[in-house]
Amino acid sequence: MKNTWIAVVLVALAAFVLELFGWWWAMPIAGLIGGWLLRNGKQGFVFGGLGAMAAWLAFVVFFAFTSPMGKLLVVVSGVLGLDASLAFVPALLAILVAFLLGGLGGLTGALFAQSV
Amino acid sequence: MRARFAKPILALLATILVASLLAISLGPLPALGPLLSPVGGFWSAAKDDTFQSQEQLNLPGLKNKVTVIRDVYGIPHIFAQNDEDAAFAVGYLQAKERLAQMDLQRRNAEGTMAALVGPDALQDDEFMRDVGLQRAAQASLAQIKPDDPSLLAMQAFANGVNAYIQSIEPNNLPLEYKLLGVKQVQPWTVLDEMTFAKYMGWDLIHSFDDMYFTTLVEKMGVQKVYDLFPVNRPIETPFIRSWPANETPLSSASPSPQLDLAIASILDRAEQANQLNQPNTWRGSNNWVINGARSATGKPILASDPHLGYQLPSLWYTVQIVTPAQNVEGVVLAGIPFVVIGHTRNIAWGLTNTQADVMDFFAEKTNPANPNQYWHNNQWNNMQIVDEVIDVRGGQPVHYPVRITDHGPIMSKQGFTVAMEWTGALPTFEPRALYNLNHAEDYSSFVNALKDFQVPAQNFAYADTKGNIAIWSAGLYPIRKSGDGRTIVDGASGNYDWTGYIPFDQVPHALNPDQGFLWSANDRPAPPNYPYYLGYQWDPNSRGTRIHQRLMQCDPCTIADMEALQYDSKDVYAEAILPTMLAAITPKDDFETAALNQMKNWNYFTTTDSIAATIWVNWLSNFRHATWQDDWEAAGFQFNADGTLKDWDAWGFNGDNEYQPPFEVFEDMVLHQPNSPYFDDLRTKDKVETRDDIIRSSFEKTLSDLKQEYGPDLTAWEYGKNHVSDIPHLLDVPVLNRVGIPIPGDGNSPNGQSNGGPSDGGPSWRMVVDFTDVANSFGVYPGGQSGSPISLDYDNFIPLWAQGKYFPLLFPGGPDQVEAKNIASTLTFEPK
Numbered sequence: 001m002k003n004t005w006i007a008v009v010l011v012a013l014a015a016f017v018l019e020l021f022g023w024w025w026a027m028p029i030a031g032l033i034g035g036w037l038l039r040n041g042k043q044g045f046v047f048g049g050l051g052a053m054a055a056w057l058a059f060v061v062f063f064a065f066t067s068p069m070g071k072l073l074v075v076v077s078g079v080l081g082l083d084a085s086l087a088f089v090p091a092l093l094a095i096l097v098a099f100l101l102g103g104l105g106g107l108t109g110a111l112f113a114q115s116v
Numbered sequence: 117m118r119a120r121f122a123k124p125i126l127a128l129l130a131t132i133l134v135a136s137l138l139a140i141s142l143g144p145l146p147a148l149g150p151l152l153s154p155v156g157g158f159w160s161a162a163k164d165d166t167f168q169s170q171e172q173l174n175l176p177g178l179k180n181k182v183t184v185i186r187d188v189y190g191i192p193h194i195f196a197q198n199d200e201d202a203a204f205a206v207g208y209l210q211a212k213e214r215l216a217q218m219d220l221q222r223r224n225a226e227g228t229m230a231a232l233v234g235p236d237a238l239q240d241d242e243f244m245r246d247v248g249l250q251r252a253a254q255a256s257l258a259q260i261k262p263d264d265p266s267l268l269a270m271q272a273f274a275n276g277v278n279a280y281i282q283s284i285e286p287n288n289l290p291l292e293y294k295l296l297g298v299k300q301v302q303p304w305t306v307l308d309e310m311t312f313a314k315y316m317g318w319d320l321i322h323s324f325d326d327m328y329f330t331t332l333v334e335k336m337g338v339q340k341v342y343d344l345f346p347v348n349r350p351i352e353t354p355f356i357r358s359w360p361a362n363e364t365p366l367s368s369a370s371p372s373p374q375l376d377l378a379i380a381s382i383l384d385r386a387e388q389a390n391q392l393n394q395p396n397t398w399r400g401s402n403n404w405v406i407n408g409a410r411s412a413t414g415k416p417i418l419a420s421d422p423h424l425g426y427q428l429p430s431l432w433y434t435v436q437i438v439t440p441a442q443n444v445e446g447v448v449l450a451g452i453p454f455v456v457i458g459h460t461r462n463i464a465w466g467l468t469n470t471q472a473d474v475m476d477f478f479a480e481k482t483n484p485a486n487p488n489q490y491w492h493n494n495q496w497n498n499m500q501i502v503d504e505v506i507d508v509r510g511g512q513p514v515h516y517p518v519r520i521t522d523h524g525p526i527m528s529k530q531g532f533t534v535a536m537e538w539t540g541a542l543p544t545f546e547p548r549a550l551y552n553l554n555h556a557e558d559y560s561s562f563v564n565a566l567k568d569f570q571v572p573a574q575n576f577a578y579a580d581t582k583g584n585i586a587i588w589s590a591g592l593y594p595i596r597k598s599g600d601g602r603t604i605v606d607g608a609s610g611n612y613d614w615t616g617y618i619p620f621d622q623v624p625h626a627l628n629p630d631q632g633f634l635w636s637a638n639d640r641p642a643p644p645n646y647p648y649y650l651g652y653q654w655d656p657n658s659r660g661t662r663i664h665q666r667l668m669q670c671d672p673c674t675i676a677d678m679e680a681l682q683y684d685s686k687d688v689y690a691e692a693i694l695p696t697m698l699a700a701i702t703p704k705d706d707f708e709t710a711a712l713n714q715m716k717n718w719n720y721f722t723t724t725d726s727i728a729a730t731i732w733v734n735w736l737s738n739f740r741h742a743t744w745q746d747d748w749e750a751a752g753f754q755f756n757a758d759g760t761l762k763d764w765d766a767w768g769f770n771g772d773n774e775y776q777p778p779f780e781v782f783e784d785m786v787l788h789q790p791n792s793p794y795f796d797d798l799r800t801k802d803k804v805e806t807r808d809d810i811i812r813s814s815f816e817k818t819l820s821d822l823k824q825e826y827g828p829d830l831t832a833w834e835y836g837k838n839h840v841s842d843i844p845h846l847l848d849v850p851v852l853n854r855v856g857i858p859i860p861g862d863g864n865s866p867n868g869q870s871n872g873g874p875s876d877g878g879p880s881w882r883m884v885v886d887f888t889d890v891a892n893s894f895g896v897y898p899g900g901q902s903g904s905p906i907s908l909d910y911d912n913f914i915p916l917w918a919q920g921k922y923f924p925l926l927f928p929g930g931p932d933q934v935e936a937k938n939i940a941s942t943l944t945f946e947p948k
Binding site for chain 1: 161851
């Protein structure tokens with residue numbers, strides 16, 4: 001259990017640092033670290049994903065408190081072809097994308113760790 | 117070993133696949149990965165143009181401190197110690213608020229859109245490269261002395277734009293760039309400014325009407341076209357009343373399938389590049405001035421409302437610029453540092469488009485042995501071939517050869533080789549005219565400044581604190597060896613070549629007329645006996661007539677009268693012909709009686725709650741179509757199901773004419789020629805219809821159509837339910853557009869809009885300047901100062917504009933003269 005939380009925190013920290021450079025595509029690398037530590041495919045996916053998600057969520061919460069995020073979300077959801085009542089969807093999508101990328105990285109890391 | 121790594125490799129491949137899918141655009145959707153990324157994605161757009169209440173920036177390139185006070189309407193008041201620093205600040209502020217718009221507009225003008233959006237824009241870019249706005253801009257800049265003050269100001273503006281571009285991280289670019297997946301903005305240059313200035317000339321002058329008139333002449337014959345589309349129309353009043361008759365013959369290249377192919381080719385390319393006027397999208401401009409004897413204040417009043425296609429962000433950006441050499445306020449174009457319409461301490465000016473004919477098309481005779489040679493001046497001449505390199509995002513650069521003759525670039529791709537000659541392709545320097553206008557404080561300096569204003573030719577209304585009022589139709593107007601340039605002409609003979617331009621002192625103008633007021637409304641500037649051919653594409657006289665009517669009535673005229681006139685929705689065309697139309701109708705049932713009663717009790721104002729206005733605009737449209745469509749079909753034209761002419765758009769500048777003869781010709785027929793053969797419906801072989809038959813049938817069709825659209829309850833036919841303004845974003849993303857704004861007015865009223873349906877053009881800026889104290893002036897435009905859709909200033913003027921209201925144009929002489937309650941933020945630029 002302790003390892004799990006250490007993995008999540010490490011993934012989140014790595015994801016946060018990588019995202020500071022705008023490297024969204026590098027989230028699997030952050031997840032990979034967690035998977036490597038956990039050496040379990042399912043755990044690697046879930047906790048790698050949670051770590052990356054936590055990092056992106058931190059950014060989103062920061063933006064929500066520092067800028068008119070509601071209006072922006074309405075605009076972006078409109079660009080995606082969604083109604084204003086679904087303005088939360090871009091934020092949700094962002095979190096899911098982070099989870100997916102981090103999770104796949106975690107899965108890959110865990111499977112590689114098992115193989116060596 | 118291989119089996120041991122199979123699973124992790126599969127997981128790795130799945131990861132790469134998902135990341136790759138997130139990195140690419142799927143159809144119209146932007147790539148989700150970069151869009152949703154917290155740092156590089158859309159999130160940062162929430163703060164891209166925020167102004168802090170107090171901010172200081174140290175920027176290289178400034179000579180002295182500049183103070184910018186942004187008022188509560190978002191209008192920056194720039195206080196600088198020299199003109200270049202002021203232009204630098206205008207550039208920085210525009211970039212901060214409008215960078216994406218400026219970039220998109222310059223790319224559209226230059227033909228560099230494919231570099232931003234990819235191969236889909238390649239054909240548009242090729243068309244604009246043929247037009248050659250950037251070549252014309254380069255030629256213009258080559259003729260300006262490097263130390264010309266206007267050029268120095270343009271360079272300072274570019275420096276200001278670039279200072280902003282350099283200050284922002286790629287991840288913090290405006291939302292539009294996020295949607296396009298772009299991370300880098302090209303530096304701004306003086307050439308961009310000059311090319312965009314040329315684009316405004318193109319936008320306000322380009323006309324493919326020569327194609328339409330060539331085809332009309334082919335199908336109907338010269339005489340009939342001349343009768344229906346006279347250069348001098350019946351029932352037309354020029355805004356400058358007296359001048360020495362000049363009627364030039366309609367000319368045309370010989371009808372030929374090769375010419376038809378060339379016409380189709382040019383029109384297809386223009387349509388692809390979105391450069392054709394669409395039917396029924398009214399955009400007429402107005403300006404007028406009254407002198408002190410007519411005004412309630414005892415001082416002149418100037419009003420100006422240029423009408424253009426609506427867009428968000430607006431084309432305009434309001435600003436005040438104060439330096440020791442100038443104090444000017446008004447609207448600048450996003451991308452150009454100078455006030456285009458505005459006032460200084462002592463003068464004010466407003467613009468309308470002259471709509472003169474300054475563009476001709478020549479069918480060139482090419483050498484069968486060498487298609488890059490053409491016959492002109494009794495010899496084969498080599499075309500100039502310009503190798504235009506078009507960068508394409510995600511592809512290799514494309515080398516596109518532009519072929520140019522003495523008459524201009526070749527615009528056709530099939531059939532005859534057709535070249536386009538246009539005054540805008542010449543070296544002209546309108547920015548210098550604007551620079552000098554911004555510094556002008558009296559009539560003579562105003563007139564001197566106009567000498568540089570050549571493209572697009574504009575009607576400048578003028579007033580000053582000394583009590584003068586004037587109007588000048590400044591611009592470059594070609595003089596032709598023969599013909600009037602209304603159709604494609606033979607280029608080989610040289611018979612139709614341009615031989616010179618109307619001298620500046622002979623362009624239409626008037627100063628302090630006895631009537632005490634002057635106006636223009638895109639109508640004919642000079643009377644038929646003016647010694648030069650100016651054109652024929654004038655807007656109908658109705659707006660000018662209404663302005664004249666109102667200015668005669670309001671003696672003395674107040675500021676409120678001027679504001680009301682800009683928002684005026686009276687259709688004087690209805691006033692002229694509706695009584696004749698109503699006299700022809702005997703109602704058949706109660707419903708027709710009720711509809712007729714609406715019309716009989718109507719005051720001719722197309723207000724949003726008017727039922728009669730709805731019936732009128734539809735009835736007039738049906739009446740006109742029923743009169744003309746059969747004649748056009750008999751000539752061989754085909755129509756679409758919605759009544760528009762197949763394969764053709766609208767002639768003239770605003771789409772109001774559609775394919776039909778001008779309103780004034782129709783008005784004359786309705787009032788004075790009830791048995792005109794044009795009223796006969798050629799599709800009915802056993803009957804000869806008269807005017808009243810067509811009035812009757814079109815009335816029945818109108819009621820039937822409206823019943824189908826709105827139901828049988830007349831109270832549901834209010835004009836504002838369908839007549840709305842639609843203001844699209846430049847990228848036409850629905851959530852960024854502002855549509856469905858009920859608005860009074862139609863194509864014949866000063867508050868010019870479309871005739872009935874949604875209007876995508878109209879008053880783009882309304883300004884009223886009071887010479888009692890120019891600080892007591894007002895303005896408004898349909899948009900907001902900010903280009904960011906997140907900003908409160910993105911669309912905050914639209915409600916004011918839609919209701920005919922204004923914001924005050926505060927005019928402080930220095931930063932300490934701005935009342936605290938009017939200050940939203942203060943920005944200080946210091947030299948670095």
